[in-house]
Amino acid sequence: RGEYSVSAMIDLxxxxxxxxxxxxxxxxxxxxxxxxxxMEKLKGMTLSKFLSIHALDEEESPAIDLSVKLxxxxxxxxxxxxxxxxxxxxxxxxPSNIFLTENGKVKIxxxxxxxxxxxxxxxxxVFAGTPSYASPESFLDVTSVDHRSDLFALGIILEELFTxxxxxxxxxxxxxxxxxxxxxxxxxxxxxxGTPIVVCEVVxxxxxxxxxxRPRTVLEVGRNLAELLIEREPYLRLQEPYYSFLGxxxxx
Numbered sequence: 001r002g003e004y005s006v007s008a009m010i011d012l013x014x015x016x017x018x019x020x021x022x023x024x025x026x027x028x029x030x031x032x033x034x035x036x037x038x039m040e041k042l043k044g045m046t047l048s049k050f051l052s053i054h055a056l057d058e059e060e061s062p063a064i065d066l067s068v069k070l071x072x073x074x075x076x077x078x079x080x081x082x083x084x085x086x087x088x089x090x091x092x093x094x095p096s097n098i099f100l101t102e103n104g105k106v107k108i109x110x111x112x113x114x115x116x117x118x119x120x121x122x123x124x125x126v127f128a129g130t131p132s133y134a135s136p137e138s139f140l141d142v143t144s145v146d147h148r149s150d151l152f153a154l155g156i157i158l159e160e161l162f163t164x165x166x167x168x169x170x171x172x173x174x175x176x177x178x179x180x181x182x183x184x185x186x187x188x189x190x191x192x193x194g195t196p197i198v199v200c201e202v203v204x205x206x207x208x209x210x211x212x213x214r215p216r217t218v219l220e221v222g223r224n225l226a227e228l229l230i231e232r233e234p235y236l237r238l239q240e241p242y243y244s245f246l247g248x249x250x251x252x
Contacts, residue, residue, distance in 0.1 A: 008111040019079035043102045048095035070229040075106035077222040078241040084147045092129040093153040136181045136209045148211040155206025
């Protein structure tokens, strides 16, 4: 599993340095055993820490501006699209695996559970990832897991980004989450008053328990959010990644 993680980091960091960490050096023993991996030093904080800071009392920490939230969401979507276009499924997407750099980049890391959709099968009955961000199929039928499981995780992350609260509440157990999913068609419960309808529709579309009802690709998500952000900040229209989401068509 560690070898595949390193391979994924090398591949993604080389192709998409704005969305994934760059690997500087891999040290191996004479027999090929992996000894050390040297990654670029990232300055900033994880999305998890960012959200925890802003979850403090509003008098101590001002609310996150909508444009900032949209920008973060779009850059996560861009990185996820690059991952999926490389034929990979992350399977453990969560705020602590998303890094916000000081210069405005958003990078996804930790590929310990990442798999190649076309080459690697998922063993039946073997759960991988973090329960509070896992898709229903990750619990119920591991063999059906594909890129749409990452989209479900993205839906949970976006709901937490726009609400400032944990999706299942703090301290939810594995079985609490299973019970919350059981018998539900969609786990979306709404976003705070004043949240744009487009954002609500996007998050709801990601949180269908049936993967067949979720968006086909993350680009569908990115395009809708990009249109909203550019409506608020027109100067971003010709900048990346916003231009790509509005003008690029791609498929899996």
